[in-house]
Amino acid sequence: MQDNVLELTRVSKRYGAFTAVDDISFAIPRGAIYGFLGPNGAGKTTTIRMILDILRPDSGSINILGETSALNVRQRIGYLPEEKGLYKKMKVWAIISYFATLKGMDKHIAKARAFELLETYGLKDYAEAKVESLSKGMGQKVQVLSAVAHRPELVILDEPFSGLDPVNQEVLEQLINDMAAAGQTVIFSTHIMQHAERLCDRMLLIAKGRKIFDGTIVEARAIIPRRVILECQGDIAPILQMDGIIGASEKNIESTHADGTRHWELQIQEQANPQLILQRCFENGIPLTRFDYTQPSLHDVFVHLVGNDAKEHHFR
Amino acid sequence: MKMIWLIAAREYAENVKTKGFWIGILLFPMILIAVFFFQTMLAESAPTRHYILIDQSGQYAPAVEAAIRQEHQRRILQEFVAYVIEHRKEANPEQTVANADAQIDQLIDDVDAGEVAALDQWLDSGGLNFALTLATPYLREDAPPFVEPREQFIQAPLPESVDANAAPEEIIEQMRPWLSGGRQLRVGGEDSDLFALILIPAQVNSSILRPSATPLGMNQSAAGIQYWARNLTDVRLPNAIERSINSTIRNNEFAARGVDADIVREVQRTRLPVSRLDPSAEQGQEAVSVADQFRQWAPVGFVYLIFVSLMQSVQYLLSNTIEEKSNRIIEVLLASVTPLELMMGKLLGIGMSGITTIIAWLLSFLAFIVFYPGNQAEVLGQFLDVLLSSDLIPYFVFYYLAGYALYAGIFLAIGSLCNTLKEAQSLMMPMIMILMLPLATMTYIAQDPNGPVARVMSWIPLFTPFTMMNRAAAEPPLLDVIGTTLVLLLSIALVLWLSGKIFRQGVLRTGQPPRLVEIARMLRQRH
Numbered sequence: 001m002q003d004n005v006l007e008l009t010r011v012s013k014r015y016g017a018f019t020a021v022d023d024i025s026f027a028i029p030r031g032a033i034y035g036f037l038g039p040n041g042a043g044k045t046t047t048i049r050m051i052l053d054i055l056r057p058d059s060g061s062i063n064i065l066g067e068t069s070a071l072n073v074r075q076r077i078g079y080l081p082e083e084k085g086l087y088k089k090m091k092v093w094a095i096i097s098y099f100a101t102l103k104g105m106d107k108h109i110a111k112a113r114a115f116e117l118l119e120t121y122g123l124k125d126y127a128e129a130k131v132e133s134l135s136k137g138m139g140q141k142v143q144v145l146s147a148v149a150h151r152p153e154l155v156i157l158d159e160p161f162s163g164l165d166p167v168n169q170e171v172l173e174q175l176i177n178d179m180a181a182a183g184q185t186v187i188f189s190t191h192i193m194q195h196a197e198r199l200c201d202r203m204l205l206i207a208k209g210r211k212i213f214d215g216t217i218v219e220a221r222a223i224i225p226r227r228v229i230l231e232c233q234g235d236i237a238p239i240l241q242m243d244g245i246i247g248a249s250e251k252n253i254e255s256t257h258a259d260g261t262r263h264w265e266l267q268i269q270e271q272a273n274p275q276l277i278l279q280r281c282f283e284n285g286i287p288l289t290r291f292d293y294t295q296p297s298l299h300d301v302f303v304h305l306v307g308n309d310a311k312e313h314h315f316r
Numbered sequence: 317m318k319m320i321w322l323i324a325a326r327e328y329a330e331n332v333k334t335k336g337f338w339i340g341i342l343l344f345p346m347i348l349i350a351v352f353f354f355q356t357m358l359a360e361s362a363p364t365r366h367y368i369l370i371d372q373s374g375q376y377a378p379a380v381e382a383a384i385r386q387e388h389q390r391r392i393l394q395e396f397v398a399y400v401i402e403h404r405k406e407a408n409p410e411q412t413v414a415n416a417d418a419q420i421d422q423l424i425d426d427v428d429a430g431e432v433a434a435l436d437q438w439l440d441s442g443g444l445n446f447a448l449t450l451a452t453p454y455l456r457e458d459a460p461p462f463v464e465p466r467e468q469f470i471q472a473p474l475p476e477s478v479d480a481n482a483a484p485e486e487i488i489e490q491m492r493p494w495l496s497g498g499r500q501l502r503v504g505g506e507d508s509d510l511f512a513l514i515l516i517p518a519q520v521n522s523s524i525l526r527p528s529a530t531p532l533g534m535n536q537s538a539a540g541i542q543y544w545a546r547n548l549t550d551v552r553l554p555n556a557i558e559r560s561i562n563s564t565i566r567n568n569e570f571a572a573r574g575v576d577a578d579i580v581r582e583v584q585r586t587r588l589p590v591s592r593l594d595p596s597a598e599q600g601q602e603a604v605s606v607a608d609q610f611r612q613w614a615p616v617g618f619v620y621l622i623f624v625s626l627m628q629s630v631q632y633l634l635s636n637t638i639e640e641k642s643n644r645i646i647e648v649l650l651a652s653v654t655p656l657e658l659m660m661g662k663l664l665g666i667g668m669s670g671i672t673t674i675i676a677w678l679l680s681f682l683a684f685i686v687f688y689p690g691n692q693a694e695v696l697g698q699f700l701d702v703l704l705s706s707d708l709i710p711y712f713v714f715y716y717l718a719g720y721a722l723y724a725g726i727f728l729a730i731g732s733l734c735n736t737l738k739e740a741q742s743l744m745m746p747m748i749m750i751l752m753l754p755l756a757t758m759t760y761i762a763q764d765p766n767g768p769v770a771r772v773m774s775w776i777p778l779f780t781p782f783t784m785m786n787r788a789a790a791e792p793p794l795l796d797v798i799g800t801t802l803v804l805l806l807s808i809a810l811v812l813w814l815s816g817k818i819f820r821q822g823v824l825r826t827g828q829p830p831r832l833v834e835i836a837r838m839l840r841q842r843h
Contacts, residue, residue, distance in 0.1 A: 054647065080648075082644075083644035085643025085644040147648065
C-alpha cells in the first residue's frame, strides 16, 4: 500500500436537508502538494473541517497520519482556516510563537522559529508590531506562518491566496514549495486555477459536495481534448475530414471580421499530431492567419467540469 | 493539561494588559482612599457656617444659642476621645472610637440648657487640659498635642437693610437674596454665605402643640419656628435647635403646671441599660462589641466582592469568546486543542486574573491600614483582625471559586452561541437578573441568616455561593453547609459538562443565536 498521509472513505456530511459533502473518497500521498478545488459552497471547508475532526462526518471514515481522528495527531498538522483572524492586541512574533507552542513546540524554540520565519518571508520589521496595526494581507501572511511554524508533517491551508497581492502570492507559493521540498505534505484549497496549475502534483475537484475529479494535473488536462485554433478566410472543410479530429466549432460568428476571417476551434485526440493538420492546411491552400495549438488550461477544465453548477450556485 | 496552562497563561497575560483590568484593580483602593481622605478632610475643615437668628418672641434665643454651644461641645469631646484612643499606649479592641462616640452622644443628650453653660465653663477654664493631664500617662510619648476644633456655627448679624421687627413674610422676602446664595453676608470683614436663617415669630407660642389641642392643618408648614436653609443634608443644627427649644418649652410647661423642674430632670435621666449579648460567644465575652457587629456584617461585604469580581470576570470571558468566534481564531485553536482544553484554559486564565484583582484589593486594603494615619484606619485594622481570626476567609475563597466556576461555565456557553455582543446581551439578561437576586436579598439575609428565605436560597445552586457566604458568620446548620456544598459541587460539574457540550458545537456556529430547542438538541448530541 502506498504511504498515504490522508485517506477519506465515502465521507458524507449533512446539515438538515442540505448535503454539504456527499460520499467523497480520496487519498493523499506523503510529500505531495495537493490542490483542493471547487466553486464557492462546494463543500471544501466542510471537508477540511472533517479532516481536522472539528466536525464529525455523518458517515464514512477518515484516516489521517495513521489515526482515525486528527485530534490524536494535531501536533503534526498545521491548519489555516478559510476565514482569517488573529488576536488583535498581540505582537506578531508572539502570536506565531503562541500557536506553535499550542502545537507542542518548546517556548524558546518557538520564539526563535517565529523570528526566523518572519525574516525569511519578509516580515522582519513587523515582528514587534501589534497585529491590529498590520494590513489585511500582512495579517494573512502572519497567520499562514503561525499555522506552519511548528513544521507539521501535514499542512492544510484553506484559501491561502485570497486577499494577497501578486507579490505576496508568489511569496506564499515559495513557502509552499519550500515545505514540499522539506518533505511536508501540503493541501490547499483555492478557486484560482493558476496557483493549482503551478504548484500541485495532484488535485481534487469537488462541486455540490461531490467529487468530480481526483488525479494529477496531466490527467486533469486530458479531460478536455487538446485544441487547435485556426483563423483563416474561407472554408476549412478539407481539414475536418482528417483522422484524430473529434470536433470543430466556429467561434464568434456574429463578430466575423470584416475581411471575412473566420475563427475555428478544433478538438483533437490526445495522440493526434498537430503537424499533420498544419501540413494539410498548406496542401489545401488554406490562407491561415493564425494557427494555435494549446493545451487546455486548468481553468478550462474547471469551467468545463463545474461551470454550470457553479453559476447556478452563484446566483441562487 | 499543558495546553490548558498555555491557554490560561495567554488569557491571563492578555487580560492583564487591558485597561479595564487596571481600572478594576485601582478603583477599589482609590475609592477607599477617597472616602477616608474626604471624610477626614471634611471633618477637619468643615467650613464655618454663619447663621442669623431673629427672635421676635424674645423667649427662645438662649435656647437656640445653647443648642449651638452643645453641638460644639459634642464635637470637642468626640475629638478628644478619638484623640485619646488614637494615641493611647495599649489598644483595647472593645474600646473603639465608635463605642466611645455612642457614649459621648448619650452624655451630651442628657445635658440640659443649664448644664450646657456649666460644661462650657468647665471647658473654658481648662477642663480639657485637666483631662489631658489625667490621660497623658496612658498616651504614647510621640503623641501630638490635642487641637481643639474650631467653632463651626457662628451667629452673623442681620443685614442692616432688613428690619428685625417686620412681619415674618416680609423678612423672608427681604432675605431671599442671601438665602438663595445670590448675596453674601459681611462678617468680620469677610464675605460669607448665609447657611441658615432661624426665625422665631412673635406669636410662636400660639403654635405650640399640645396633646389636648386639635392638630394644625398640614398646610401650615411655616408654623412655629422657621428654619430656612438651602443645605438640606446637614441636619445637626435644626435637630439641635428643635431639641433645645422643646426642652425649654417643656420646662416652662412644668413650671406653669406647678411641677418641679429638678424632679423632672432627675426622672428623665433615669434609665435601664440594655446589654446586647451574643449567645454564641464564650462565657464572659458575650457582650456584643463593634468587632462582633462587624463579624456579622462582613459577609455582606464579601458577597458584594464576589458579585463585583464575578461580573467583571464573566463579562470578560464572554466578550473574549465572542471575539475569538467572530474573527474565527477559534478554528485555529480547535485544530490545536480540544474544546474542553480551550474552555478550561479560559476558565483558569480569567479566573486567575479575577483572583489577582481580589488579592490586589486585599493588599491595598492592608497597605492602607498600615500606612494611613488616623483612627479610622485603626478601626479598619480591628476589622482585619476579626477577619483573620474568623473562618470567613476560607469561606470566601471557596465560594468565590465555586461561584466563578458555575457562572463562568454558563457565560462561556452563552458566548459560544453568539457572534456579537449585541446578540449575547439578550441571552445574558436572564442570567444578570438571577445574579441580582442575591445582591438584593444580601442585607435581609444578613439580618436573618438562618431564616427560611436564607435556607431556601442556599439550596438553589445559582444562589448558593452568595447566600452561604452571606450566612457564613451565623454558623448555619451543618446540614446546610455540607448539603449545599455537595449540591453546588454537583451543579458545577453538571454545568461545566453541559456547557462543554454547548461550547464545542457553539463555537463553530455562525448566524443567529440558536433557539431553545436547538440548544436542547446540542445537549443531547454525543460529540
